Amino acid sequence: xxxxxxxxxxxxALLGTQSLHAQKVYATKTGQxxxxxxxxxxxxxxxxNQVDSKFVDATGQIIFGVLIKGFKFENQLMEDHFNxxxxxxxxxxxxxxxxxxxxxxEIDFSKDGKFPITIEGNLTIHGVAQKVxxxxxxxxxxxxxxxxxxxxxxxxxxxxxxLYIGEKIANEAKIKVNCKYQN
Amino acid sequence: xKKLIYVFVFLAIVAGGIYYYSFVYSKTHHRNAQAESSVLxxxxxLTAEYQANEQTANxxxxxxxxxxxxxxxxxxxxxxxxxxxxxxxxxxFSNVSITLASTDPITHKAGDIITVKGVCTGNxxxxxxxxxxxx
Numbered sequence: 001x002x003x004x005x006x007x008x009x010x011x012x013a014l015l016g017t018q019s020l021h022a023q024k025v026y027a028t029k030t031g032q033x034x035x036x037x038x039x040x041x042x043x044x045x046x047x048x049n050q051v052d053s054k055f056v057d058a059t060g061q062i063i064f065g066v067l068i069k070g071f072k073f074e075n076q077l078m079e080d081h082f083n084x085x086x087x088x089x090x091x092x093x094x095x096x097x098x099x100x101x102x103x104x105x106e107i108d109f110s111k112d113g114k115f116p117i118t119i120e121g122n123l124t125i126h127g128v129a130q131k132v133x134x135x136x137x138x139x140x141x142x143x144x145x146x147x148x149x150x151x152x153x154x155x156x157x158x159x160x161x162x163l164y165i166g167e168k169i170a171n172e173a174k175i176k177v178n179c180k181y182q183n
Numbered sequence: 184x185k186k187l188i189y190v191f192v193f194l195a196i197v198a199g200g201i202y203y204y205s206f207v208y209s210k211t212h213h214r215n216a217q218a219e220s221s222v223l224x225x226x227x228x229l230t231a232e233y234q235a236n237e238q239t240a241n242x243x244x245x246x247x248x249x250x251x252x253x254x255x256x257x258x259x260x261x262x263x264x265x266x267x268x269x270x271x272x273x274x275x276f277s278n279v280s281i282t283l284a285s286t287d288p289i290t291h292k293a294g295d296i297i298t299v300k301g302v303c304t305g306n307x308x309x310x311x312x313x314x315x316x317x318x
Contacts, residue, residue, distance in 0.1 A: 006248055050304070083246075
């Protein structure tokens, strides 16, 4: 009887150890997000270097958070208009994405290489959430993943109003993500 | 006729001024938070304000020049090469994450107590300070 108890104890301990290793959370606070809504000659583009993101390798659950006032434009006046007239960033200071990497099981985190990924979730900008489906790439270098992706958002879908949308400002903004994660 | 010329010259000067301000001046002159008067606060008090009520904290600090003092937890670089400093307590739920304006390396190390002036852009998992300069 004592032996059976011992065997069970060892099995439970082993399972416990396995479950500890079964899930890994990768995170960054300094990911990059590029925004481009150039609709005419004038370049309307910005970068944010403080993207906060986490993902879980076992489930594919992924989140991105970004502060609107963290977007830097070449042109200060454009940055001011972006914050005050379009994004209303005092009222809506954050944008976020919460979703899943659908094909996370196909990624081998132990091998260096590039893997295509599909991501699905909800993108909240300007206080409005919309479903987003997009594809991208995950690159593993010495166990550290980098997620890269590009997708477009219809500006008016997020309740963003203002002059020049559809003219100097494109109807669709291109969003490019480049996040190097630590483990 | 003379009046018409004056009106034309006036309009040309106004249009030139608008163009210069919008496309030349605004490209070369960015906000300089270092020249602005700032709110003085410790990193612990700043994170405590954001943890207590984010909306109230945003009303006080969002987009304002802030001079924050605290202990360095770690120093790193962001993907664009700027130096980043995590300031606060090792066991805290949230800290202050600062991106310096410069890409130059710094001589400070973890454990040092420093003061950084920058712009508060809000709160994610940490309170974010941008365009920081060590005082």
